[in-house]
Amino acid sequence: MSHAADIVVDRLSKAYGAFLAVDRISFEVPKGTIVGFLGPNGAGKTTTIRMLTCYLPPTGGTASVAGYDVFRQSLDVRKKIGYLPESTPLYTEMRVQEYLDFKGKLHGMDRSTRQKRIAEVAARCWITDRLQSVIGTLSKGYRQRVGIADAMLHNPPVLVLDEPTVGLDPSQIREARRLISELAGDHTVLLSTHILQEVEMVCKRVIIIANGKIVAQGTPDELKNRLGSGLIVEVRGPADQVRSAINAIPGITGVDVLQNGPVCRVGVRGKNSAELREQIAALVSLRGWGLREMRTEGASLEEFFVRITDPGSAAA
């Protein structure tokens, strides 16, 4: 049993027939942290999460949650996990209160605990005024909130949320992210999402998965640094010549022409140091081109994501 990590995944695989949806992935989620699980559509996020929540048996490898093996100690794992499934399946004919009460009973909570917890999670998910509504009449966003409330109901140490902010309106997305951020410390959260800002805002660490394999993991800053930050240079001069001249400076890994014309703009990739910027400036004035603008542009996680998950371009 590991005390440092609440979710331990070791060479976990899942094959649907001949199709390998998840291919020997390994990662850990330390206690009390929020880890983002990022990947394009069909990457295998939901499949991985379903194995962690004991819904699907792995075809290879092992995983444990809160120290319990997902396969052999499935009931213990299910007690420790709060799970928001991707499609938030609910009983549409029930009232929100009834539904949460039902789930509370499934978790073996007694009457007074249920009442207390329902009031708590309803307040945290802003559904207190909808407790008596029939679920089928709720909008998508409200159902999503009921799903989040449901996941938190039994105050589980580990939360697994599959795209929790889908269907919420912008202000609710912000609230939901704040809510999730507040969970850090007491709770371990694995958060699956496509939304990069979400990861940057709430997650300590990011795991990026594509085609069933982990392609990168680290803190958002680490991942951004791996890209290197870019430099945008605007110069009055012929684009080709500017590009090749700058490219010749040692320490530059690539130059892209962003805008052609009498005044051209190029994106410069490489280690962005003050020294490098001075060299570029010197070079430009030496050649008699006019330096119009030079600014640093921090690489976005989005750029990293696109680069790393797109099979067409080489991995960064």
Next chain:
Amino acid sequence: MTIAKREVTSLFFSPIAYIVMFLFLLYMGLVFAGLVFVPGQLTELRRLVDFSRFGLFFIVPLMTMSLFSDEYRSGRIEMLRTSPITEFDLLLGKFIGAMFFFLILLGLTLIHLTLLMIFGHPDYGQTFSCYLGLALMGMMFVSVGLFYSSCTQNQIVAALGSLLTLGFFTFSGGLSELIPGSTKIFEWIHSAMIYLSVGTHLEDFSKGVLDTSHLSYFLGFSAIFLFMTYLVLESRKWR
């Protein structure tokens, strides 16, 4: 138990439940009226039991078709499966929920029975054993329905499967007459079909005779189908 309770409450919210109830009451009402106008037949509880049997053969599949199928189709099975309850809890909950509804349905025919008591003088012991027989039969029917519902996410397929199976159990006694009783093997099939027929086993109950062999028939088949349902639930994990 929680599952059972939810199942019962949700049944009362679903239109299917009311349709089922309405159809059954309508059917029983017609049967009853028919019997009332045939003098001398009224006190024949056996007739009433026979007709209930045919009615339930149609009604139970409608009642049970959605029990698991709907959970699969809606994806709620994922929520149930990831809750800290075992497959056994789930099955038991669904079974108890469906049985409860069935017993309510059966209980509603007490209205007819009351009329019967006013007009005739049926034997109480016999009446009790009739109801016991029907309840046991219901248990077997519900188990069959549960089994088919656990096999598919399509409610119609589930209903058809249970209809066919229950049809066999309901009519095999009659069908057995069609088998030419010339050779040994045919005779064997003949008696097997008579044994499998629900009617064979219900008859003694409706006469007011309690026999453990009949009891074990109903309990046995219920257990078999419930166990098969359990196996299906377990095996679905592996897909």
